[in-house]
Amino acid sequence: MATLDTIATRLARCVELFRDPGAKQAQKAEFRALLGLLQDLPVTLTLAAGRLELNGVPCTSPALTGLIQRLDLHGVGTIALPQNPAPAQLFDLLRVLAEQPGLEDFAARLSGSGAAGIRVTSAGEAPPRPPQDGVGPVAPVIPSPDAARPAVPTLGTDGILRGEAMRDIRSVQLSGVPMVTHDPPPPPAARALPGEQAAHSDEPTFSPSHAPTPQTPSTAPAPPAASTAGRSAAAPRAAAPSRQPPAGAAGVLGELERDPAGVNVGDLLATVIEQAESALKRNRLEEVLRLVAGIARIEERLPEASGARRQYGIALRRICTKPVVEAIARLVGAPKHRAEATLALRRAGADAVEVLLGMLVAAPGMSERRAAFDALTQMTQGTEQLVQMLDHHEWFVVRNVAELVGELGMEDAIPALSRQLDHADERVRKAVALGLAKIGSRNAAEPLRRALRDKSPEVRMQVALGIGGRKSSALAMPLVVAMDEETDEAVQRELVLALGRIGSPDAVQALIKFAQPTGRIFGRKPAGLRVAAVEALRLAATPAAVGTLQGLSDDGDKQVRAAARAALTELKRKRS
Structure with a gap:
């Protein structure tokens, strides 16, 4: 054996x-x-x-x-x-x-x-009984059909008094004393259901001279017809106020979806909290995510100052403990869970930022790092922790966080970014220059001037690539000045295109000068620079830019003329 x-x-x-x-x-x-x-x-x-x-x-x-x-x-x-x-x-x-x-x-x-x-x-449920000797067969425990039924309370022992006092023991009618009953009165004849009046009228009565026949212990008395009818009619009215929450995560979330501010919302949210805790203990991370994201979505539909929304906020704070946030963060890299995980993490606030930053630092590969990075760009709270990470001792951490604060447009990070413009690693300086350019505010102008004088053309290129939009209008003149000093043609072209994306009056005036065949800045300009200026004027698309393009459509340089005509055709197509 x-x-x-x-x-x-x-x-x-x-x-x-x-x-x-x-x-x-x-x-x-x-x-x-x-x-x-x-x-x-x-x-x-x-x-x-x-x-x-x-x-x-x-x-x-x-x-x-x-x-x-x-x-x-x-x-x-x-x-x-x-x-x-x-x-x-x-x-x-x-x-x-x-x-x-x-x-x-x-x-x-x-x-x-x-x-x-x-x-x-x-785990946590009662296990089956083990065999007594440790190796013998286990006796199967099969519940009887009546096991799930509530036990009928007895009054006495050995069959002396049996049954339910409020249902099975009839009152004895006495002469001159009204009949006592514990059942609700029958409805009026006009409202009674078919057959119901007959059920009430046929109830037998007993007198002292006709006592009921003694019952045997093995047979409980059957309830009278009137009692059954009365109780069945009253059952829905009695059960309605104490409706139990639906079982399962789907049932609870479905009930909240149907009525997010119902009278039993507190009980339903308490059930969600218990289900989330139980799912986390069993390592069922997908169910935890489903519950948190479901509650967050319902919360977004409620008015800001409503009492129901405050209840949802309290429930989310109770659910989103550090272990729950860590569990959800592990799902952010899975494409099928990414949207829900990002929603849930955004609602978790500063704790989620802390967990995602840890993942960003410890990510073993590009895909994990990208997943944490993309999730961090969606965070709306707790991002002040990113500024502290810019002083991290690992170069790749500083690089990733510099790109991240640029994506978020965090102006509070400009001083910390400025300190990293002298970093020994060119990869860090490129990320810092790009981050400052994407922030693009007036406060970033001075650090960007320093970045435009970096010894590496790759760093200077990142500044040109990152600048754009009306928010960067304060950077137009620093870019014009940088054009005087720039010797790399590729960087020059990107600086000109950056002026077109800015599109401010100062930027357009500088582009008009660059597009002319001669000028006070460079003298005779190369055709490549003039073509880049034409493209930048198309990006600006202001009245002054369009007028200049119309004049350049007859330019003596074939490349400039063709570029101007193509730009006007594109602008006309966009307007139509």
């Missing part, structure tokens, strides 16, 4: 092999061996405090570590295997154990696959 340790080791080996799609032959061999071991006795696995027990006997083999981890991951407390289980059901058990957790709990997934003969309880 196989020992319990052998069965546990075989089971652990099967689960490990089922996680490897390429180990088909090894899976078959171990599966047959496990089936043979389970022919002799039923087995109950119990996971408690990180320790595995079979039929109440602790199993301490090091080979069980993987099995213990899978049981804990799925939130499984107990698995009861019958003697000689059906191969298909055992196969389904091993397959579900090898898979990742889903939205449904383990028992529901296993039952859905057809393995009804294997009983599973979740």
